[in-house]
Amino acid sequence: MKKLSIGIVDLVAKAPTRTMWMRVMGANFVSIMPQVVATWCEEQGHNVTLVTYTGRENLIEDLPAGVDFVFISSFTEAALLSYALSNLFRSRGAVTALGGPHARCYPQDAQKYFDYVLGFTDKALIHEALRDCAQHRPVGLRLSADHHPVQLPGVSERWKFIEQTLRKAPIIKMVPLLSSLGCPYSCDFCIDSSVPYQPLDTDAMKEDLHFLLGKLRRPRVAWHDPNFGVRFDSCMDAIEEVAPPGRIDFIAESTLSLLSESRVKRLKRNGFKALLPGIESWFEMGRKSKTGKTTGIDKVKMVSDHVNMILRHIPYVQTNHIFGLDGDEGPEPFELTKRFLDLSPGAFPAYSMLSAFGQAAPQNLEFQRANRVLPFPFHFLSNIQMNIKPKNYSWLEFYDHLIDVTEYSFSSRLIFRRFLANGETIPRWLNVVRGFSSERYGRIKYYTEIRRRLDTDRQFRPFFEQETTEIPEYFVEGIRKDLGEFWDWLPHGAVCHDPNAYLLSVEKACSACNIPSAGAA
Ligand code: B12
Ligand code: SF4
Secondary structure, eight states, X not given: OOOOEEEEEEESSSSOOOOHHHHHHGGGGOOSHHHHHHHHHHHTTOEEEEEEESXXXXXXXXXXXXXXXXXXXXXXXGHHHHHHHHHHHHHTTOEEEEESHHHHHOHHHHTTTOSEEESSOOHHHHXXXXXXOOOOOSSOEEEOOSSSOSOOOOHHHHHHHHHHHHTTOSSOOOEEEOSEESOSOOOTTOTTTTSOOEEOOHHHHHHHHHHHHHHOSSOXXXXXXXXTTTTHHHHHHHHHHHSOTTSSEEEEOOOGGGOOHHHHHHHHHTTXXXXXXXXXXXXXXXXXXXXTTOOHHHHHHHHHHHHHHHHHHOSEEEEEEEESOTTOOSSHHHHHHHHHHHHOTTOEEEEEEOOXXXXXXXXXXXXXXXXXXXXXXXXXXXXXXXXXXXXXXXHHXXXXXXXXXXXXXXXXXXXXXXXXXXXXXXXXXXXXXXXXXXXXIIIIHHHHHHHHHHHHOTTHHHHHTTSOOOOOHHHHHHHHHHHGGGGGGSXXXXXXXXXXXXXXXXXXXXXXXXXXXXXXX
């Protein structure tokens, strides 16, 4: 097979940016798969250049001239940048492929702009694409493995790609690892709601940790498992076997139901410094937070006790909450969140709006059937802009509550209380920087502007109320400004997408084989 020049671009940022938060933390938000794909390509003898884009790099100069094949890894919020880049590299003769969350969620749209759109990706799939290495236009080829790979290249094999990324992180340097894929829970809104839990080999995990201990004085590991610690004892046994207590710092996303006090103490002994449990709702998902059928203020108190217990042992706890769920009504969900913050001042709250990311979850079919999904440009879809019409709120009510709870959460008073409640220096200051930079000057500013325009911008209400699909100029202008020089490469029509493409594809498939489509996913 011909030796190819391969470029791999990991889009951590969605556009050029110089914010403090991205400067300090951007390089720590890289994905594992671009490094994995780079390793698989090199194994085949190809020349590989991996660029991690944190918003400051020169994407055109950093890839070699005359590159044959470009893989782009993109979240939906960076989809428009990825489309522009694909167009640019195609114009220079390259074949392009998209992978990552956007490719899994919106394959029908991405096919218009890429030669290949990859879903679940294993080594065989990458080899297949490279063997073919052909233009597929105007509609790209959709490829997917049956499931996630059963094994990934270890840290030693990925080291040169990891090391180049670590050099971009000025203060805090994290290495991403995985000990499992998928999840045994099935939260309706989640991309993993129907992906079976799949633990990875613990021997490989031990090798990774052992290798890191030989390379870094005090490694920091971010577990990218959707839900870390489902097989708690085998994971912790593996860590304890190779890493002396306190030699590695760990961060993990885990459900509250897995975090009993004895386990949290074991995590502490082994250097876990940050945990990100999902609370999601005060009225639903009790199994996940181990609160059973308890709801409302009683659930707030139970969860708060649990979170405070964790905070006694672990210095940084980010609690994940979702607003706009169909079960929510009136001011209560927002007020309960404020009470939770009063009771757990050390927790950093991360708010997501209910979002239907294309075909991420079967539940999205219901939203599409009910015609509740709005065609907000991808650039704004990052859990911050709700793209589903709320069931029990008008948009005005929803934004009023949202602004109120976010202002409360990131008021100087609460940022200060959080500072005092956090025990260690790095978590303390991270919370302050994040509170001011990304939340106060980022989110609150955005929500307030949307709310203001719902009253004053003549294009807003008709779009939000689904009387028109015409994207308000405010959003288009925002994209143009953000993308800068890449705007000129954005293919015609790419700002718009069909929010019901998933439903259409299911109905088409069902009519082709004559199976009734109700409930099909
Ligand atoms: C770990 C994680 C993070 C980590 C690490 C992020 C990262 N860069 O990987 C952190 C905490 C930093 C994070 C941040 C965010 N996240 Co996040 N995150 C996850 C999580 C829990 C696991 C993803 C994971 O690594 N899985 C393991 C990998 C191996 O599986 P996979 O992602 O499915 O990948 C498979 C294929 O997609 C493919 N593939 C993946 N990447 C690539 C790349 C190439 C080149 C190729 C060819 C193939 C390929 O191969 C894999 C194997 O089959 C998922 C939820 C979930 N349960 O999956 C959300 C998720 C991916 N995150 C999400 C979001 C929205 C965000 C944020 C925008 C949130 C925010 N507002 O800040 C940021 C964006 C960060 C960024 N731009 O990099 C959404 C993405 C939806 C979308 N369509 O964009 C998800 C799906 C959660 C959700 N809301 O449903 N996240
Ligand atoms: S527990 Fe987390 S990863 Fe698992 S299905 Fe629910 S939201 Fe997704």
